[in-house]
Structures are given as C-alpha cells and as structure tokens.
Amino acid sequence: MHDKTLAELAAALGDGKVSSVELTEHFLRRIESLDNRLNSLITVTAEQALETARAADAARARGEAGPLTGVPIVHKDIFCTEGVRTSCASRMLDNFISPYDAGVVERFKAVGCPVLGKTNMDEFAMGSSNETSYYGPVNNPWDTQRVPGGSSGGSAAAVAARLAPGATGTDTGGSIRQPAALTGITGLKPTYGRVSRWGMIAFASSLDQGGPMARTAEDCGLMLNVMAGFDERDSTSLERPAEDFNARLNTTLKGLRIGLPREFFGEGMDPGVARVIDEAIDFYKKLGAEFVEVALPHSGLSVPVYYVVAPAECSSNLARFDGVRYGYRCEDPKDLMDLYMRSRGEGFGPEVQRRIMVGTYALSAGYFDAYYLKAQKIRRLIADDFRQAFEQVDVILAPTTPTTAFRLGEKTADPVTMYLSDVYTIAVNLAGLPAMSLPAGFSEGLPVGMQLIGNYFDEARLLGVAHQYQLGTEWHQMAPAGFE
Amino acid sequence: MMEWETVIGLEIHAQLSTKSKIFSGASTAYGAEPNTQACAVDLGLPGVLPVLNREAVRMAVKFGLAIGAPIAPRSIFARKNYFYPDLPKGYQISQYELPVVGRGQVEIELEDGETRTIGVTRAHLEEDAGKSLHEDYHGMTGVDLNRAGTPLLEIVSEPDMRSAREAVAYMKKIHALVRYLEICDGNMQEGSFRCDANVSVRRKGTEKFGTRTEIKNLNSFRFLERAIHFEVERQIDILEGGGAVVQETRLFDPDKGETRSMRSKEEANDYRYFPDPDLLPLDIEPAFIEQVRGSLPELPDEKKHRFMNDHGLSAYDAGVLTASREMAEYFEQVAVAVEGQAKLAANWVMGDLTGALNREGREITDSPVSAEALGGLLRRIQDNTISGKIAKEVFEAMWAGEGDADQVIERKGLKQITDTGAIEQVIDQVIADNPSQLEQYRSGKDKLFGFFVGQVMKRTGGKANPAQVNDLLKQKLS
Numbered sequence: 001m002h003d004k005t006l007a008e009l010a011a012a013l014g015d016g017k018v019s020s021v022e023l024t025e026h027f028l029r030r031i032e033s034l035d036n037r038l039n040s041l042i043t044v045t046a047e048q049a050l051e052t053a054r055a056a057d058a059a060r061a062r063g064e065a066g067p068l069t070g071v072p073i074v075h076k077d078i079f080c081t082e083g084v085r086t087s088c089a090s091r092m093l094d095n096f097i098s099p100y101d102a103g104v105v106e107r108f109k110a111v112g113c114p115v116l117g118k119t120n121m122d123e124f125a126m127g128s129s130n131e132t133s134y135y136g137p138v139n140n141p142w143d144t145q146r147v148p149g150g151s152s153g154g155s156a157a158a159v160a161a162r163l164a165p166g167a168t169g170t171d172t173g174g175s176i177r178q179p180a181a182l183t184g185i186t187g188l189k190p191t192y193g194r195v196s197r198w199g200m201i202a203f204a205s206s207l208d209q210g211g212p213m214a215r216t217a218e219d220c221g222l223m224l225n226v227m228a229g230f231d232e233r234d235s236t237s238l239e240r241p242a243e244d245f246n247a248r249l250n251t252t253l254k255g256l257r258i259g260l261p262r263e264f265f266g267e268g269m270d271p272g273v274a275r276v277i278d279e280a281i282d283f284y285k286k287l288g289a290e291f292v293e294v295a296l297p298h299s300g301l302s303v304p305v306y307y308v309v310a311p312a313e314c315s316s317n318l319a320r321f322d323g324v325r326y327g328y329r330c331e332d333p334k335d336l337m338d339l340y341m342r343s344r345g346e347g348f349g350p351e352v353q354r355r356i357m358v359g360t361y362a363l364s365a366g367y368f369d370a371y372y373l374k375a376q377k378i379r380r381l382i383a384d385d386f387r388q389a390f391e392q393v394d395v396i397l398a399p400t401t402p403t404t405a406f407r408l409g410e411k412t413a414d415p416v417t418m419y420l421s422d423v424y425t426i427a428v429n430l431a432g433l434p435a436m437s438l439p440a441g442f443s444e445g446l447p448v449g450m451q452l453i454g455n456y457f458d459e460a461r462l463l464g465v466a467h468q469y470q471l472g473t474e475w476h477q478m479a480p481a482g483f484e
Numbered sequence: 485m486m487e488w489e490t491v492i493g494l495e496i497h498a499q500l501s502t503k504s505k506i507f508s509g510a511s512t513a514y515g516a517e518p519n520t521q522a523c524a525v526d527l528g529l530p531g532v533l534p535v536l537n538r539e540a541v542r543m544a545v546k547f548g549l550a551i552g553a554p555i556a557p558r559s560i561f562a563r564k565n566y567f568y569p570d571l572p573k574g575y576q577i578s579q580y581e582l583p584v585v586g587r588g589q590v591e592i593e594l595e596d597g598e599t600r601t602i603g604v605t606r607a608h609l610e611e612d613a614g615k616s617l618h619e620d621y622h623g624m625t626g627v628d629l630n631r632a633g634t635p636l637l638e639i640v641s642e643p644d645m646r647s648a649r650e651a652v653a654y655m656k657k658i659h660a661l662v663r664y665l666e667i668c669d670g671n672m673q674e675g676s677f678r679c680d681a682n683v684s685v686r687r688k689g690t691e692k693f694g695t696r697t698e699i700k701n702l703n704s705f706r707f708l709e710r711a712i713h714f715e716v717e718r719q720i721d722i723l724e725g726g727g728a729v730v731q732e733t734r735l736f737d738p739d740k741g742e743t744r745s746m747r748s749k750e751e752a753n754d755y756r757y758f759p760d761p762d763l764l765p766l767d768i769e770p771a772f773i774e775q776v777r778g779s780l781p782e783l784p785d786e787k788k789h790r791f792m793n794d795h796g797l798s799a800y801d802a803g804v805l806t807a808s809r810e811m812a813e814y815f816e817q818v819a820v821a822v823e824g825q826a827k828l829a830a831n832w833v834m835g836d837l838t839g840a841l842n843r844e845g846r847e848i849t850d851s852p853v854s855a856e857a858l859g860g861l862l863r864r865i866q867d868n869t870i871s872g873k874i875a876k877e878v879f880e881a882m883w884a885g886e887g888d889a890d891q892v893i894e895r896k897g898l899k900q901i902t903d904t905g906a907i908e909q910v911i912d913q914v915i916a917d918n919p920s921q922l923e924q925y926r927s928g929k930d931k932l933f934g935f936f937v938g939q940v941m942k943r944t945g946g947k948a949n950p951a952q953v954n955d956l957l958k959q960k961l962s
Contacts, residue, residue, distance in 0.1 A: 080531045093530065100524055102531060199531040206761035234533050235763050313761055316563050319574020320528040324627065336625075340567055363565070363756035372758060 001026050002162040003479065006071055006219035009165055013060065013070045020060070020070030024053040024114045027072050031116060031163050034483065037144055040157040041117040042077050042135050043085050049114040056112040068226060069112040074164040076155050077118035078125055079105050079210070080199040088201050089133040090123045092321045092328045092347035102199025103231045104168055104210050111226050116164055120154030123349045124318065125175055125203040127151050128421045131412055132351040139408070140183060141480040142446055146405040149179030149421075155213045156183040161483040166214040166223050170200060172207045173306050174400075174425025177437035180213055181400035181449020184439040186466065186476060187213040188220045191456050192432035193238035195224075196231030202317040204310035205236075207429040216476050217438060217466035221246035224459060240457065248464035254288035256465065259393030261296045264424050270403040272443025277399050280440045280450050280469070284397070287468060294389040294396065298381045302427040303419055305382065308362050308375035309430070314352075315359030321347065354415065383431040390455040395465055398424055400437040400449035424451060434459045438466045439475035447475070487688040488723075490716050491696075492651045492681060493643035496658050497636050498668040499612065499676040500543045506611050506635035507534030507577060514674050518628035522614075526633045528572030533762050536561075540635040541766065543667035544584045544609050545776045547637060550665055550783055551604050553588030555773050559608075561763045565756045569627050570614035578638075580757045583608035584766060590661065591785060592653040593803045602654050603642030610636050631675075637667070643682065643693065648712035652705050655679055656807065660784050664809045678703040683715045685723065694719070695729040699736050699743055711736035715743050787812055795819060795826035804834055810848045814855045821859025822866055832862060836879055853882050861889035874898050874946055901948045904956065907940070910948065911960050914939045925961060936961065 001009075001018065012018045028046050035041055049072060056070035080086045080098035082105075087093045101109065108115070122132040130138040130153025138153040140146040141161040148157040152169030156179035159167050169176040171189035180187030188211045195210040202208060212223030224245045231237045260281070265274070281291060323329035323343025330346055333339035348356070362371035389396060401421055411418040428435040433453055440450035450469075454462040470476050505512055508525035525532045548555045562580035585607035593599045612634040617626035639658060645651045659677055662668035670677045684696035699715060702708045714736075719729050734743040782790070784806045791802035791812075805815045811833070818829040837858065841851060853861075861878055864870050870878060870893060881892040893899055901907060914936060915922055925932040940953050 080529075086530065088530070096530065098531075099529070197531075198533055201530040202762075204761075233535060235535050236761075312758060316565050316575050316756070316758070319565060319567065320530070320572060322567060322569075322574060324569050325527060325572065326529070336569065360756065363758055365754045365756075368756075368758070 002030055002165075003484065004165070005215050006068070006165040006222055007216070009071050010067055010222065014065070020053040020056040020072070020114060021050060023070065024049050024072045024116070027116055027164055034161060035158075035163060037482070038139050038141060038157045038161055038163075039136055040120055040138050040148075040154040040161070040163060041074065042087055042089060042120050042154070044117040045084055045115055048084070049116050052109075052112060052114040056114065059112055066111050068222060070114070071166070072114040072116050072164060073108060073223075074116050074119050074155060074158050074167045075105060075108075076121055076152050076167065076169050078121060078170050078201045079168060080201065081105050081115070081118065084118065086118070086201070087134070088124050089121045089135055090348065090352070091134045094134065094328065096327055098199075100199060103196030103233065104227050105199065107226050107229070108168075113226075119152070119158055119167060122151035122153065122175075123352050124201070124314070125151040125170055125172055125208075126314070126351050126355055128174070128178060128418050129406070129408075129411065130154065130179070131408065132349055134349060137408055140405045141483050142184065143405065146407055146446070147182070149182035149401075149405065151175040151179075152187075152213060153179045156180055156185055156187070159183070159185045159213055159215060160480060162479060166212060166219055168210060168223075168227070169213045170203075170208055170210050171425075171429065172203050172209075172310060173429050174422040176211050176213055177400050177425050177435060177449065177451060178422060180437040181439075181451075182405040182447065184447030184449075184475065184478060184480070185213060185215055186217055186220055186436065186438045186470075187211065188224060188436040188459065188462070189428065189434060190224060190228060190459055191238070191434045192429075193236050194228045194240075194434070194459070196229070196234045196237050198231050198233040202313075204313040205317060206313060207306075207310060209429070216470055217436070217463045218246060218249060218470075220436065221249065221460075221463045243460065245460050245463055248460045249467040251461075251464045252288070253284065253465060253468050256284075256289040256395070257393040258284060258289050258291050259294035259389050259396040260291055261294050261299065261389070261396060261398055263296050263299045264398040268402050268420070268423070269399060270443065273399050273401070273403060273448050276441035276443060276448040277397075277450060281397065283469065283472065287472070292393050294393055296382075296385040296389060296427065298378060298385050299427045301378050302382055302430055303423055305375045305378045305430060306422075306426045307358065307419060308371045309379065311355040311359030312362045312372050313359065315356045315363065318348075318352070318356055323347070351415070379430045382427050386427075386431045386433060386453075394455075395458070395462060396453040398451045398453065400424060400451040404443050404446035404448060428453055432456070434462060436462055436466060438469065439478070440469075440473075441475055442478075447478075488685045488716075488720050489688045490646055490648075490712070491643050491684045491686060491693055492645040492648075492712060494641045494645070494651060494655060494679045494681055496639040496641075496655065496677070496679040498639060498658070498662045500540050500635040500637055500667055501669050502537055502539045502543070502635055504537060505633035506537050506540045506609065508633050510633065512634050514671075514676075516630055518617075518626070518630060520630065522629035522632060526572065526629055528574070534577060534760075536763060536766065537635060540609055541584065541768070542776055543635075543665070544607065544637055545768065545773060546665050546667055546780065547607055547639070547662065548585035548588065549773070549777050549780060550661055551585075551588030551590055553604065553607070554586040555768055556582055556584050556586060557768055558582065559584040559766045559768075561609075561760045561766065562757045563760045566753045568613070568616075569625060570616045570629070570632070572614065572629060572632055576611060576613060577760055577763070578610035579608035584768070590654070590657050592650065592657050593799075594649060594653060597800055600644075600650065602644045602650075605640045605642050607637055607639045610638055612636050637662075643684075648709045648716070651681065651712055652709050655705060655708055657784070660806075660808055664781055664784055666781070672703045675703055679708065681708060681712060681715075683712055683719070684729070685716055685719045694723075695731050697729065697731065697743075698733045700733055700746065702736060707736055707738055710738070710741055711743055714741060718743070781809075784812075795830070797826060797830055801830045801834065805830060808848070814848050814851075817855035818859045818862065821856070822862045825862070825866060828862055828865065829859075832858060836876060840879075840883055852885060853879065857882055857888050864889050864893060868900060868902060868949060869893065870898055870900050871946070871950055874900065898947060901944055902952060904952065907944075907948050907952055907956055908960070910940050910943050911936075911953075911956055914943065915960060922961070933957070933961070
C-alpha cells in the first residue's frame, strides 16, 4: 500500500479499495516502526490524522470527496498548524503551539487530507543538510550515515522511505529540490507568489516559496492543485486564473527546446552526477526534444548574492523571536537587554545566529550600499539572464546538486562548502522562477537529481516534461533498502 | 550681548482615523482593555504577513493634495529595525527613501497678522508601536499592543520656524488641516496627534545651523511651546558659557517644565532600513489621485478667503473663525441666522461664546448654546427686541440651560422698551427728581448728559432702547 504513489492511493480511495482510516493507520504504523532510523518527524499527530481520516471517509460516503480527500500527508514544521506545536526545528519555538493554520495547511484541511505529523528540517530552514535542527539530524534512507539534504530534509526522507505519500516543503535557495535530489524523490518549487506564504514562518521573504514533495511529477501536480492559489492575506500572492497543473502531463516533447546552461556543467560537478545527467539528456533527445546551450553569465554570483539577501531578510524576520510574547525565554533575566541576549543566544542555534549576524552586518549603516544594494542589483541581472535564455528555450535542464548525499558531519565545519551544495538551485529563487528536481539515476548507490527550470507560471509544462521522463524510466520507483 | 536665532522643525504624527489598522483587520478604537484589539498580525506571531489598508493610503493622498504636494506614483514601505518590547516584530513598517507625499507647504498666520510659509518636506505612512506600561507592575513592564499597527501619517517640516510661537501656529495649522480633511480626530490627550520638535539656535545673521536636539512626544500645543522655550534657553546658556550643544534626543517633563536627555547620538540605533519584502511597492494611479482630489472639502485657507469676501470679515477674524472646521461651521450657521450682519455673528462667536468655552474648558462641539440658539439670540438684537448689553445677560442664562433666547427674554421680562411714550414718562420723572443736575446741564455742563442716560437706563432695568433714550433726552433737556 505504501509503495503506491499519491495518485494511485487517491484512485484506490475513489474505487473503495481502501479507506482513509486504513491508509492513515498504515502510514502511522510505518512511522512508528521505521522513523527511529530516520528522525524525519518532529511531531506525530496520530489522533488528529485519524479524526480527519474518519471525516474524509464520511465525506466520500456522502459523495463529497475531491481528488485528494483522505490521502494522508505530512507538513514541514515551518507551516503553522492550529493547536499543534510549530517549532521550525528551533528551541526558540519548541513550546509554540500555533493559534492558527497556514494558508497551505488550511487548503489541505479543506480537501480532507489527514496530516500524519510535522517534519524535521534545518532550524528556520537555514541549512542544506538538516543538521541544524534542534531535534537532531535526519538520516538519508538510502544510507543512514548520510544527510537527506535540507532544509526540507524530513519531508524528503519521509517520502523516500514511504512514511507518507506526499509532503509539503519550502524552498528558499533549494530547500525542496536539493533534498528531493539527495533522497531520490520529486519536488517542485513553484513560481514565487503561487503558494501563499501566510503562516509559513519566514526565513527570507522575497525567496521563500512553498511547494510539494512526492514520488512523481503527477503527484506533485495533484498536490500543487491544492496548494496554489491567491491568498489576500499575502501581499506577494499572485492573482491568477485557476489552473490544473497536471493538464499537460501527456503533451508530446517533440520539438521541445531544452536549454543547457554551460555555467552549470563546469568544475565541481561529481563525475557520477555528470554521467546521470548525460543519460537523461539522451533520453529526452529520443523523445524528440532539441538541446540548446544557453548562457547564464551572472549565475556564478548567485551564492554570494544569496548569502547577502537571505541573511539580511532573516535578520529582520527573526527579530520577533525576542522572548517577550511567545517562544523561548531565558531563566531569570536581570534586565531587558539580558532577556533579549540570552533568550536569543540560547534559543537560536549556531547557523541561525551566524546568518542573523551576517544579515545585520549587511544592512548596517556604511555597508548597506556595498552589500545589500549591490546584491539586489546583481539579482536583477541574474533574472535578466534567465529572461534571455527563455527567449531561446522552453525549459532549462541541469543537475540539481553537484554531488550526491554527503556524510553526516562532513560539511558542518565549513559553512561555505555547505553553502556551495546549493550552487545550482539558488539562482532560481533569486529570479523567482519555478523549478523541480526529479530522480534521474544513481551514482554509487545514491540518488542523483535532475533539475528542470521553467519560465514564470510554467509549472504545468515542467510537470509534463518530468512526467514524460518518468513514463519511460523507473528511477522514481526505486525504494531504499529497508523501506520497501 | 549676543543675539540668537531659534531654528525649529517639527515631525508631527497624526493617527489616521481608519476603522482598522494599517496592516491588519483589527480595530483601531481607543480605550479597549489591553491586548484585546491585537490580532495575530499585530502580535507579530510567526508566519503572519501585512496587507496594506487602502483607506490609509487615501487619507495620506488627501493630505498631500491639501498641502499642494506631489503624490508619489510609486512609494516603498521599508522596515525600521530595532528591539523594544512594545514593537512586536522587532521592526516598524514605515516609508523611508520613497514617501507617498512629497514636498508641500502651509501658510501660518501669527497674532500680529503677519503670515509665513512653512515648508513640509514630506509625509509618509507608517505603523504605530504598542505601549509599554511601567507603573503598576512592581518593577516589571506591561505591554499593551492595542495601538500596535495603528496607521500614522508622519508629517516632516522644513526647519522653517523661528520661534515657539511659529511652531505652535504651524502645529495648529496642521491640526486644523487634518481635522478639516477628516483623516485624524486630532485628539491630543489620547495621543492621536503629537509631535517631535527639532530645536537649535544660531547667532543671528549666520547661515549654518547650530547643533540640534530632538524633543520627543509632545502631545499639547502648550507643552510644545514650553519645551521649546526651555530648550532654547538651555542651549543659549551652554553656548554663552563656552560649551557645545550635544546632538541628542530629549524628553519634556511637563511637571518640571524642563527637557532632559534620553539618549545621545552615539547611543542612537542603526535602524538598518531596507524595503519590506512582504509588501509590494505602493503604486498610485493618477485616476485615484483625481478621485481623491474631487472629494476634498473646502480647506481652511479657501474658507478664510471666502469669509473675507462673502461676509466682509477682516483677515484676522476670518483666520480665527476658520482655525477649526467646527468653529467655522458654527459661525456660518450663526451668520446665516443674522443675514447681512456677519460681523455681529463673528463678534459673538469669537467673544462671548469663545470666552465661555474657554472658561469651562469645553470644545465648541459640546457648547451648551448651539449655533441655532445663538442665531436666535442675535436675531433679537437685530430686531431691537433687546440691546446688545441685555443680550449678554440672556446668553448667560441660555448657557446655564434656562431655555432659548425668546424664553429667557420672556421669563425675565428683558424685552426692550421701544414705546416712546413709556420712555418719555421715565425721562420726565428723572428730570423732575434731579432739578440741580438739570440746572447745571442747562448752564453748559454737557457732561451731565450721560448722567441722565444712566438714570433712565437704571430705572428701566437697562431695557430702554438706548438710541431712543438719547434722542428723547436731547429733546427734553434742550
């Protein structure tokens, strides 16, 4: 049952072959027996999930079920969930029970998806390995000595290990795509503004975007159909006509122009990853796609630009965690300054503190122009590069990450090496484009992700291009040993 | 003896009278139980986002148009970052580099009738913070976030004022303007209208500004005046003693009548302003501006000139009467009642009515004598039912709640005596009772005419028509 995709489970529910309660109980049992090897969930919400499942079964019996009614999912613990701890994997919010639901959570609730639990992540989504979590690292189900990537590492591991058929994630610099690649699943970061940020705890507001993580492109499309849509509570939310993101799954790829950015195929890429991507290119050629080399000349600056813009925004976004109204407060503060300094010093982990410091510095008087303002200018140039590229091609194909999953602790000592694991994903966030990662093969037993980048609002096309690949390959069906 | 010149610029904070807050749907009503009017957005909970209140924008545009300022087609909301317990997000959303209202100006009039133009550098939208309550918590601080997120229009002036009087006149002018525009209730006690004053002194004739201090949070015209007086003296004393003024923020203590240091420039925050990524740039279409322009009421200066032209009032009277929208409306109602005698209406509104209001510290909007009632009284002067002098007595009775003018005149028997026969009878009696004065008058002591008038008025209880008394006395005495 757990080896079925979200689409297959939805169909089974529709045919009455299984009930939502049965499905939910099954996945809850798997979580109970297997997650001790992964640590992918911070909070398991079994009771609420079963309650929703019973309501979903009742709704189905009344003939009121939608496509995903009754299909259990997990939410990244960055999405506020009413009455449930919403920790952002931080000691700061370890005691925070959200009094309201995020827009994304509301939407899945309205559809009737039981929520099995809240997934582990890098603290406040800051990290690429899930090692900055207050609740401990997540292990990659393909090799539990390795990281699942981050920041949506728990969501990725849970889906890869078949603990849930689908998960929500967020992607600020690659936080959906990079862990999807490292765990062999499919993840989509939509166009900035597609998915409401209301109730999604902000890391870097101008880059953060929620999206689906599941086994297949089709599953991601089904989830995106629920997640996406205008939300008047988010001023950056886009007002677009309703759209079925799976409408183009079966569109032929004949004549599709795929761009290969030469900057993404240079040094630093693992040969195993390069081989897998070459094979994927060959596959698409057989389907009739044409390949064009494109230039993204400013993409080499995306990591430094990102590490100015994102920390700058985070230094301000995280100022509200001050120990005054909610969240962690230090013991016996002797005055206001002591309350602030110790609450934040003890409540935030080292990576979060590092980024707050960097961001505060970048925004300070005398440095603002040289860092923040300059970064914003380069950001525009990066977006212009993509605009020009999309005049020549329909989608861009690249590796998602330069390497496969690395060992736990391997990069924690050197933040810059860690930051470079997002070198292929970050430019997409700076430009606000949609992009996805899908499993394209293995290198030394570890999954390799292929990244597809689309033009603004081109999610349906991306999903179609990915789906056509998945129709002809089996990488996305592979299950890690011990989690089959 | 050194001659000093004072230089003052004001930053006025006007709370916009929107129903809900600038970035959330919570109510802005004043005086609720602490923290009952603060929603998730105002509390700065994780994950919440701001959405701009369009009404606040409309109000800011109204103000901009009223001071002849350009409205920015695109303005930007920025974050002003600092930590304070009553600032829930750790930043205030404000406008920094690109404000919604650009440079404009207002004209102020001083008591001697002189007018001056004061430049308004800019006006921008921002959110208010909550309140820290330091009393009643046994050494701890209470935080009330009801006010957090209330929309403010910060109106920044040029350093164009040269005395406390000018500063007060300017603040009053802006106060009148925001009330005319109905964008702020102007309630200074509740903090809806308050200002920070930047004050410096320099030697007369020099160009360069002296080092300034900023006096925070002045919420009355009187405090503004006293604070500036104190601060100017303090700065002059320092400079004349060979010292240097320190650039700093100061607080005015109304009990002691002095300003004291709050924090110096060195301790000042680096606010790390940057554009708020949660809010899109504020784009304002020309059509919207025109729509707002069409909704502007008659403004104080226009009204003043109309009062001068239509009612024949002096610039001074017209200025006083248009200082507030309520006063102007009251006056116009009275003036209509006594058509053709606007000066009479003006004198009464500015004289007896204002005197009585001041005496009791009342606003014109809760005057016990309504404009209609005062109009009724003045009509009785106009039609000679009573004299102006008696009218004052009637007014006091009306003020005390004894009824309208006709009721008071009737009950107290104050109706003027205009019957020639009746007046003549009294005159005859007075003449008969004062033979020696009559003889003196007739032998050339003209001054005694007044004595006879006084006697007649006394015997009629002041009710005899004064003009008739004069005429008849002249006849009888000659």
